[in-house]
Amino acid sequence: MKTYKVRIWGIRKRNSKTNPFQVRWIVNGEQFAEPYATRTLADARRSELVTATKNGEPFDVATGLPVSELREATSPTWYEHACAYARMKWPGAAGKHRASVAESLAAVTAHLVATRRGAPNRDVLRRALRVYAFQFRTDPETGDPVSRAVAEEIPTEIGSALEWLASNSLKVADVAESDVLRGALRDLSKKLDGTPAADNTVRRKHSVLSNAFKYAIERDLLASNPLKRLDWKPPTTSDEVDFQYVPGPAQVAELLGAVAESGTRGGHLHAFFACMYYAAMRPSEVCNLKHPACKLPDVGWGELVLSKSRPEVGTGWTDDGKPYEERGLKRRARNATRPVPIPPALVRLLRTHIDAYGTAPDGRLFRGIRGGRVPSTEYSEIWKDARSLALTAEDLATPYADVPYSLRHAGVSLWIKAGVDPVEVARRAGHSPAVLWKFYAKILRGHQDASNRMIDAALTSEEES
Structure with a gap:
């Protein structure tokens, strides 16, 4: 539950050798406190909380944190979110649309990682995402879609590729950074061989990425669609018959x-x-x-x-x-x-x-x-x-x-x-x-x-x- 009933107190000096300064605030009647070693650190933390209230941010009643901090603290990885988005889109979608979603997500998810160290072969990683992580089968008991990576025995190299990605995928909150997004858009605009993709393909993949960000907003993982902040637009296409x-x-x-x-x-x-x-x-x-x-x-x-x-x-x-x-x-x-x-x-x-x-x-x-x-x-x-x-x-x-x-x-x-x-x-x-x-x-x-x-x-x- 979120609330705007927030009161922030002044910094209190405590009888403690390690963390003598304490920041205290009340959210919906519940008191929260954080200790700091120096007054400077305590002042900085208190300023963050005050700024959040001035910006009109609600606070989470359970944790006492502003919603922006809560999103950061609880943010899933992009890989986890992409799997959730593909699963949400699967039921009732046309087969071609399912394939398009998987292809588009695979193009950007392979890029949205914290490091390339130990990365699997690029083709193997793309196949692991497109054919196993983002392709689903219907659970006979529940009727819900379950990814092939979970429902089936998968090749060893595919399993290793998905394990590496799960360990190195960026958090959704970090994906929204400008440099990260621009890199993802560059990958989205290219074919596997590095040559430019067709304009219609780029537009289609960009649309899927934008829709995945909208789903992140729906899940309260992001406050806004980060693509709208970038000075980047998909190529203009002419659908007129030649x-x-x-x-x-x-x-x-x-x-x-x-x-x-x-x-x-x-x-x-x-x-x-x-x-x-x-x-x-x-x-x-x-x-x-x-x-x-x-x-x-x-x-x-x-x-x-x-x-x-x-x-x-x-x-x-x-x-x-x-x-x-x-x-x-x-x-x-x-x-x-x-x-x-x-x-x-x-x-x-x-x-x-x-x-x-x-x-x-x-x-x-x-x-x-x-x-x-x-x-x-x-x-x-x-x-x-x-x-x-x-x-x-x-x-x-x-x-x-x-x-x-x-x-x-x-x-x-x-x-x-x-x-x-x-x-x-x-x-x-x-x-x-x-x-x-x-x-x-x-x-x-x-x-x-x-x-x-x-x-x-x-x-x-x-x-x-």
Whole structure:
């Protein structure tokens, strides 16, 4: 319990040869005292207590200390706090977010130590943190997350690395010092090989670190977020799509044709890639597309009713140990659906695909070689082969349509250029209008110019009449 009922007395002289001077104060009616060898030391201590009261600090009733001193005295190590933060974030978090938290914490925790003497190999330490300290399993008795470092038998070198870190990790209160933080931010901004990390990676890791400090405030380990005191900001990034590398309709047709010609797997994944273009679906949404969700008439437009996605993650980051999760649609309520009208071209492709390959037992249209979710390694390899068949050597040397996700960008771009209302474009693509503007600002500005010209024409016509 904390209180502001504090009274500080003057220094008392005692009959003692070793510590004749005594500082006394009362907290919520309870008296506390500390002996000192000299009056100077006693004066300094009394000044600290007086300053705490003048700064409006509450005092802890049990120990009689100002809260700032109590935080320092009882502060856990950063390693202990990082484990507590990762455990708090684990339940209910998406697998990719769990992995991101672990990766970010491992980058800074390995740096926040009092000494490097006897430090384990850097790669071993990072792996020990990411895969064992910050990865959890569910306790079958309590249902609570327990780190792999505790729940499993771990390799000797991993155990030694974590023991060294537990012994040398800085206290949370000491991590807040400027020089320490700047060193952590330098490590956070680099890859393991020492080269600069991508701007988006730096921003993501900085966000996790900031959130870990907020959790320290919540636990009353810190009074404020120390990152806000530093003259350091994560790099500014531009999320806007670089349209010079987004394929147009003619080039998409060539790429999809090349996919179909890439052997048996290319034939199976032809409609997979077509969904990313004609319906602007994310790969994780296509992976979970099931036959009952497809309305495929004999003629005319059809519709896909999307409700789930299967993002790919490592087996260690899911609750059931699978390499993927079945989750709701991105940025939507868990049970929300998103109907997407599809043109006749995609309707025909999907009908042909179902006739040729059938569906998985659970109704999924697309399967991996072994029957499970189509892994990203598989469809990325098919896309790589298709690029080599469809593109010129000059384009192959650039990021032009370098990843399958380029098809989604191409599909959304086509809708905007065709004059579809941006709000409807955002709805079909599963974006908010704000996010659509963030990624497709250049095209939308052109669309806006066309709208302005139509308004000008209407105003001119009105004036002339």
